[in-house]
Amino acid sequence: MEKRRNDNGKKERKFGTREKERRPFRPRRDEAPLEEQEQNENQLEGRNAILEVLRSGRDIEKIMVAKGNVEGTIKRIIAMAVEKGVVIQEVSRQKLDEISQTKNHQGVIALVSAHNYVEVEDILAAAREKGEDPFVLLLDGITDPHNLGAILRTAECAGVHGVIIPKRRSVGLNATVGKTSAGAIEYMPVARVTNIVQTMEYLKKEGLWIACADMKGLDHFDTNMKGPLALVIGSEGDGVSRLVKENCDFTASIPMYGKISSLNASVAAALLMYEVVRQRRF
CATH class of the missing domain: 3.40.1280.10 (SPOUT methyltransferase, trefoil knot domain)
Incomplete structure (x- = not known):
């Protein structure tokens, strides 16, 4: 930037014409690219998937259900989970949205065990x-x-x-x-x-x-x-x-x-x- 005098004798600023360099976009450290984010292989989402895992007899850590959503298939999931002694946790839909990997959780997410339990x-x-x-x-x-x-x-x-x-x-x-x-x-x-x-x-x-x-x-x-x-x-x-x-x-x-x-x-x-x-x- 340099200064020069105008016709009235006042100083005015003249800005250089060099364009501002554009920096390449970089994600924040806590926002890794999607392909680099670690996926939880033990997280199941969607009503049909969770019904099937309940029928299969696989050990389930807990099932998270959106608050107030106890109609239809969700009601069946809760009934089967209670019968099998699976922990049911009611959470907000916003919480499910945050942890969802598929972005299509349908109001229910299950965390299954990485290994079966014994007696x-x-x-x-x-x-x-x-x-x-x-x-x-x-x-x-x-x-x-x-x-x-x-x-x-x-x-x-x-x-x-x-x-x-x-x-x-x-x-x-x-x-x-x-x-x-x-x-x-x-x-x-x-x-x-x-x-x-x-x-x-x-x-x-x-x-x-x-x-x-x-x-x-x-x-x-x-x-x-x-x-x-x-x-x-x-x-x-x-x-x-x-x-x-x-x-x-x-x-x-x-x-x-x-x-x-x-x-x-x-x-x-x-x-x-x-x-x-x-x-x-x-």
Whole structure:
């Protein structure tokens, strides 16, 4: 830009004629091109697709239905899901629009499991077939799929016979869990139960002791974790819920010597699992 004087002696500005360079369009970092966006292979959309998966008997994590939309096929889907014990979640249509991959969800989206679940009885039977004392993990409120995947991976390496998770307040066997587990999801039996406390009572009747991971418990080095055992791991934020903790036989803690007072849930689970391995095998 340069200045010159006009006829009245005043300065005026003269702008250069070079056109402003046009920058190529680039998507925002949080808006990757469609072909680069990760698709959830375990998400089904549309009424007919979800009816078929319900008929097939495949394990379903939950079904999300648009609020107020309970007519016709949706009503049939809800009835079949309730009969099979599948979790139904009512959400806004806007929420369905946001997570829809096909943009044609028809008011219903289902999240199916990346792997089928087993029964608690199957886990105990597998331990007895090996001639080993049952070693089971009970996960109370683990909602992060990366934590669950990491726990499954360590559990498989530590010789755990099976993992038990609740249907609600817990992440299920989704695609992220499968990837994080590094293949352990294929070998580690996982049971999904309606009521954790009732399951604990059943395990006690089957001869298992229930140990709860708790910061105020006995040092896990001084705790006897031999024999048939179910180890309860809670969430990072809230730990083991009050009712579950009250129904445990004893507690075990991990000594902390630093300024941070807690560990990641999957790390805590790994330390306790391998303390069980140490006591049983060494």
